[in-house]
Amino acid sequence: MGRNGYLAMKTDPATQDLINSDIDELKIAAKRLINHATKLGGLGFGTSFLKWVASFAAIYLLILDRTNWRTNMLTSLLVPYIFFSLPTVLFRFFRGEVGRWIAFIAIVLRLFIPRHFPDWLEMPASLILLLVVAPSFFADTLRDSWVNLLICLIIACYLLQEHIRASGGFRNSFTQTHGISNTVGLIVLLVYPVWALIIHFL
Numbered sequence: 001m002g003r004n005g006y007l008a009m010k011t012d013p014a015t016q017d018l019i020n021s022d023i024d025e026l027k028i029a030a031k032r033l034i035n036h037a038t039k040l041g042g043l044g045f046g047t048s049f050l051k052w053v054a055s056f057a058a059i060y061l062l063i064l065d066r067t068n069w070r071t072n073m074l075t076s077l078l079v080p081y082i083f084f085s086l087p088t089v090l091f092r093f094f095r096g097e098v099g100r101w102i103a104f105i106a107i108v109l110r111l112f113i114p115r116h117f118p119d120w121l122e123m124p125a126s127l128i129l130l131l132v133v134a135p136s137f138f139a140d141t142l143r144d145s146w147v148n149l150l151i152c153l154i155i156a157c158y159l160l161q162e163h164i165r166a167s168g169g170f171r172n173s174f175t176q177t178h179g180i181s182n183t184v185g186l187i188v189l190l191v192y193p194v195w196a197l198i199i200h201f202l
Contacts, residue, residue: 047196051087054152054192057185058082062123064182074162079127081155083134084148085192091131095139099132146200153193160186 058078065075086094093099106125109117131139142148163186167173173183 047192047199048087050188050192050195051085054188055082055085055087055090057188058085061182061185061189062127063120065123075159076123076126077155077159079123079130081152081189082127083130083138084143084152086131091139091143094128094131095134099128103129103132146197149193149196149200153190153197156186156189156193160190 058081062075062078062082065078094102103125106117106121106128110125142151163182164170164173167176167183174180
């Protein structure tokens with residue numbers, strides 16, 4: 001009796017109409033969101049937003065790898081990814097006087113007090129050093145062209161496929177410890193350059 005009631009409720013036309021109307025309202029809301037986003041800043045706003053998200057996802061993955069997500073992947077590739085995807089405001093900030101002081105302190109600690117320089121600080125220090133000393137060809141010319149997007153895309157594809165292979169498949173990459181956050185972070189790293197390349201060539 002209970003099972004028949006359940007089946008009757010599942011195929012009830014009134015319930016089906018309610019679900020269809022809810023789906024229609026979601027479609028209308030999505031169209032309004034897209035219209036408002038394009039009015040706000042066009043497709044460039046989406047690219048800028050994805051750039052910020054991808055940069056912070058790469059920084060998060062770099063910190064996670066240096067602290068408790070030890071893998072055999074070449075996660076040092078996150079350093080050039082961050083270099084090329086870091087938003088201009090942050091890039092100029094760390095390339096300026098602040099970055100020079102951070103790099104100077106990191107080098108002094110590493111050279112003269114190596115026992116007090118933790119291993120997990122090596123990659124962030126390398127990133128700051130790269131930001132400070134990179135020639136203008138890399139810092140200005142390549143960062144402002146589509147080549148940096150291609151480099152970010154290659155790095156993201158490599159890291160994602162290595163993570164999936166190490167996890168034993170795409171489905172397993174979501175079930176391991178820290179699996180969801182790592183996989184989502186790597187997917188975000190992939191989405192930004194794909195989106196930016198599509199916008200660039202449109």
